[in-house]
Amino acid sequence: DSGVTQTPKHLITATGQRVTLRCSPRSGDLSVYWYQQSLDQGLQFLIQYYNGEERAKGNILERFSAQQFPDLHSELNLSSLELGDSALYFCASSVEGISNQPQHFGDGTRLSIL
Amino acid sequence: DAKTTQPTSMDCAEGRAANLPCNHSTISGNEYVYWYRQIHSQGPQYIIHGLKNNETNEMASLIITEDRKSSTLILPHATLRDTAVYYCIVSMDSNYQLIWGAGTKLIIKP
Numbered sequence: 001d002s003g004v005t006q007t008p009k010h011l012i013t014a015t016g017q018r019v020t021l022r023c024s025p026r027s028g029d030l031s032v033y034w035y036q037q038s039l040d041q042g043l044q045f046l047i048q049y050y051n052g053e054e055r056a057k058g059n060i061l062e063r064f065s066a067q068q069f070p071d072l073h074s075e076l077n078l079s080s081l082e083l084g085d086s087a088l089y090f091c092a093s094s095v096e097g098i099s100n101q102p103q104h105f106g107d108g109t110r111l112s113i114l
Numbered sequence: 115d116a117k118t119t120q121p122t123s124m125d126c127a128e129g130r131a132a133n134l135p136c137n138h139s140t141i142s143g144n145e146y147v148y149w150y151r152q153i154h155s156q157g158p159q160y161i162i163h164g165l166k167n168n169e170t171n172e173m174a175s176l177i178i179t180e181d182r183k184s185s186t187l188i189l190p191h192a193t194l195r196d197t198a199v200y201y202c203i204v205s206m207d208s209n210y211q212l213i214w215g216a217g218t219k220l221i222i223k224p
Contacts, residue, residue, distance in 0.1 A: 056211060
């Protein structure tokens with residue numbers, strides 16, 4: 001158990017819809033990361049937050065947005081969903097988000113678009 | 115693009131040491147080498163990381179060459195539960211992001 005909690009585990013919805021994925025980081029971790037993993041692909045970094053502030057953006061679509069709340073949990077919002085958005089979405093956390101601190105991952109949310 | 119090169123797949127007999135190589139010839143002086151594994155679409159699991167010196171923890175050992183251009187992850191006594199995709203990652207860009215490659219699919223055989 002990594003200590004990172006993601007909900008829901010599975011999500012099935014239709015094209016054009018909007019969903020929210022939730023992540024609770026490990027206790028004491030200030031930095032949260034979101035990744036997307038499509039079928040049989042590697043992880044693609046989406047976005048990082050540190051203590052409530054956006055720190056870095058990766059390959060995140062404009063239809064996607066995220067935020068980190070004062071209690072440090074984070075939400076990833078996906079809107080106008082397309083079939084290609086079907087993927088595993090992982091959240092990770094680390095203490096400060098610096099290079100010598102490992103990221104610890106949750107079990108992911110599997111999003112299926114019908 | 116990923117900054118590491120790993121074999122696509124490897125086999126290892128149960129009970130033997132699994133040695134997973136990684137090439138990172140363009141590594142910078144302040145970049146760490148990280149190893150993660152992913153078991154069948156579960157969340158990636160952190161294994162070990164290092165900068166210059168060899169590292170060991172309860173899961174594995176990391177051997178980094180003196181020129182830091184390559185490294186080897188060693189699982190000392192592989193079990194069937196070690197079957198997974200192993201990712202060697204060299205951090206990072208200026209925002210400390212991990213850049214993931216395709217990894218090595220390690221299959222432990224009985």
